[in-house]
Amino acid sequence: MKALKYSRQRECIKDCLMRRHDHPTADTLYMSIREEFPNISLGTVYRNLNLLVDLGEIRKLSCGSGPDRFDGDTSPHYHFVCRECGEVEDLPMEAFQDLNQAAQRYCSGRIDSHATYFYGTCENCSKKSAQSA
Amino acid sequence: MKALKYSRQRECIKDCLMRRHDHPTADTLYMSIREEFPNISLGTVYRNLNLLVDLGEIRKLSCGSGPDRFDGDTSPHYHFVCRECGEVEDLPMEAFQDLNQAAQRYCSGRIDSHATYFYGTCENCSKKSAQSA
DNA sequence: AATAAAATAGTAATCGTTATTGTTATTAGA
């Protein structure tokens, strides 16, 4: 039951994340935020990111390799992850919300959401390996 | 180009994983294997699990919270993850292999696979929270 | 302004995992 108090750092972290359309890690965001708050602590970044995730204001992405990433876009959508360089891109396709119901038929627990990640090689990395071949 | 040599430890690790139908972490597997190999090292377990993943003989699951898990069933299938207790269950539904093609239309990179995890509360945890309410 | 509580910066600690090193086991060839 602890009341939430305003903090300039938290506001900045959220604004920063909203402004960008890549999917930065906590550390990437930390480096960027230090331009405005040179003394901000990495722990503060983590704490506030997790807080914002719990509040449902941002999303956390666990792509299976490398550190977690964060997404200011909370609308249901999917991501593509490049196995070569680790880049994460939004897929501008609609998420299949009825997938939850479809899966529910096969599950004794109660399903409330799902996450889908597509894997492969991004355009950039495809080009690179074509050149070096 | 290094040739693969047989090892009793690797065989045991794979057999152990194949025998169980839960989705153990490296550490869980390590504890179990120590009954047969009391001196086995956790590093050996990790090394061989990763090797088997690279060979395509087992799968690694990154469910988004907690340590990675391993699955001896390499057939395309999905998983349900309980947010309360962290348990991971197989969903006996067919995986949507045409999802890759559907997503490919929206992606400049080359997609070769996808992973879907369903989240919610498992039967056990639902019962528990009903009791304590 | 005074007080209480939350948030902070700085730092230490933790966790999961990988890398290193000297030794042992497996394999191929003489």
Next chain:
DNA sequence: TCTAATAACAATAACGATTACTATTTTATT
């Protein structure tokens, strides 16, 4: 079967990502 080459090992150190701790500072409330 012996030997040499090398992969795999156990033990341990190191690492990266994340969380926990603590004394201080901010924010909100009287």
